[in-house]
Amino acid sequence: MKKINKSILSQIIAPRNPNSYKGNYGKILIIAGSLPFGGAAIMSSSAAVHAGAGLVTVATVQEKFTAINTKIPEAMTVDYHNIIETSDAINKANVIVIGPGLGTDEYAKSLVHLVLDNAKAEQTLVLDASALTIIAQQKLSLSQTSANLILTPHQGEWRRLSGLDIDQQTEQNNQTAINKIAPNALLIVKKHHSEIYYQDQVSQITAGNAGMATGGMGDTLTGIIAALVGQFDFSLKTVEAALFLHSFVADKIFEKNYVVLPEMLIKNLPKVMKKIANNTAKG
Ligand SMILES: NC(=O)C1=CN([C@@H]2O[C@H](COP(=O)(O)OP(=O)(O)OC[C@H]3O[C@@H](n4cnc5c(N)ncnc54)[C@H](O)[C@@H]3O)[C@@H](O)[C@H]2O)[C@@H](O)CC1
Numbered sequence: 065m066k067k068i069n070k071s072i073l074s075q076i077i078a079p080r081n082p083n084s085y086k087g088n089y090g091k092i093l094i095i096a097g098s099l100p101f102g103g104a105a106i107m108s109s110s111a112a113v114h115a116g117a118g119l120v121t122v123a124t125v126q127e128k129f130t131a132i133n134t135k136i137p138e139a140m141t142v143d144y145h146n147i148i149e150t151s152d153a154i155n156k157a158n159v160i161v162i163g164p165g166l167g168t169d170e171y172a173k174s175l176v177h178l179v180l181d182n183a184k185a186e187q188t189l190v191l192d193a194s195a196l197t198i199i200a201q202q203k204l205s206l207s208q209t210s211a212n213l214i215l216t217p218h219q220g221e222w223r224r225l226s227g228l229d230i231d232q233q234t235e236q237n238n239q240t241a242i243n244k245i246a247p248n249a250l251l252i253v254k255k256h257h258s259e260i261y262y263q264d265q266v267s268q269i270t271a272g273n274a275g276m277a278t279g280g281m282g283d284t285l286t287g288i289i290a291a292l293v294g295q296f297d298f299s300l301k302t303v304e305a306a307l308f309l310h311s312f313v314a315d316k317i318f319e320k321n322y323v324v325l326p327e328m329l330i331k332n333l334p335k336v337m338k339k340i341a342n343n344t345a346k347g
């Protein structure tokens with residue numbers, strides 16, 4: 065299994081073109097949150113904004129708009145109960161994230177169907193958390209969508225999707241399972257030293273720490289992945305860089321802190337990315 069190290073960061077994260085504007089850095093739509101899980105939508109969208117996404121829209125329940133607007137004024141909001149506005153936002157996005165804090169009720173299920181039915185080839189779709197649980201419960205096929213697919217289950221969600229118990233989640237078994245579920249998808253199995261499976265290539269990050277074992281850390285990762293794909297386009301390397309960046313920033317924080325909270329990680333993203341981009345520029 066290939067190990068992903070720090071060098072991946074400077075292969076992807078580059079200085080910005082002086083003549084660029086927000087439209088050059090990705091339109092991200094994050095379909096997330098529900099009454100009990102407002103924080104997931106906040107952490108995912110805040111991570112996307114701080115990792116450099118040009119425009120971020122959160123589709124969620126109206127009750128959470130004030131919290132989102134207060135915490136992340138950069139992000140726009142759409143009421144996901146308004147199907148016309150949500151469909152329009154799906155059409156306009158470069159990257160769509162669905163699942164963090166969405167819950168698994170009938171309405172959440174209909175949103176997962178809406179996205180799977182409407183995502184287009186030039187878009188990237190990140191399926192996380194509740195969306196993965198819905199796909200597993202309903203045995204939904206992922207073959208009808210032509211978008212680039214990124215699945216980000218933790219080991220418990222991967223168990224639901226693949227039917228593999230955690231001690232059976234070996235490289236070989238995971239590869240066979242993703243080839244059956246969605247052969248063209250990029251799969252991240254999240255754990256200590258997360259693994260990436262994509263078109264017969266398997267890689268693993270060596271960064272990451274137990275301080276990250278806190279609610280919202282995966283929601284944060286989805287925002288970082290979306291932001292990097294929005295800025296640097298979909299590729300295995302872009303997703304490897306996003307996964308590594310998440311744990312790399314967390315490791316720096318963990319040197320001096322007992323736990324790594326999503327907010328601490330998110331706040332550090334612009335500075336760490338600037339340092340990487342400066343090094344990239346130096347060659
Ligand atoms: N502040 C918030 O709004 C938060 C909302 N969250 C949302 O809560 C919903 C439920 O997600 P959960 O992941 O909590 O619950 P799940 O029920 O999907 O997964 C937890 C189950 O997986 C098992 N498991 C095995 N290996 C694991 C691993 N490496 N990491 C995590 N669990 C593992 C656990 O033992 C447990 O049985 C999702 O929509 C999620 O996005 C969470 O992200 C936490 C924070």
Ligand SMILES: Nc1ncnc2c1ncn2[C@@H]1O[C@H](COP(=O)(O)OP(=O)(O)O)[C@@H](O)[C@H]1O
Pocket residue numbers: 193217218254255256257258271272273274275276277278279280281282283284285
């Ligand atoms: N002990 C650990 N070592 C390294 N990374 C960890 C550890 N615990 C959690 N993480 C990382 O934190 C994130 C947790 O994701 P997830 O379980 O989906 O969180 P949530 O749904 O609460 O946002 C994953 O990226 C995972 O790899």
Ligand SMILES: [Mg+2]
Pocket residue numbers: 192193218282283
């Ligand atoms: Mg999660």
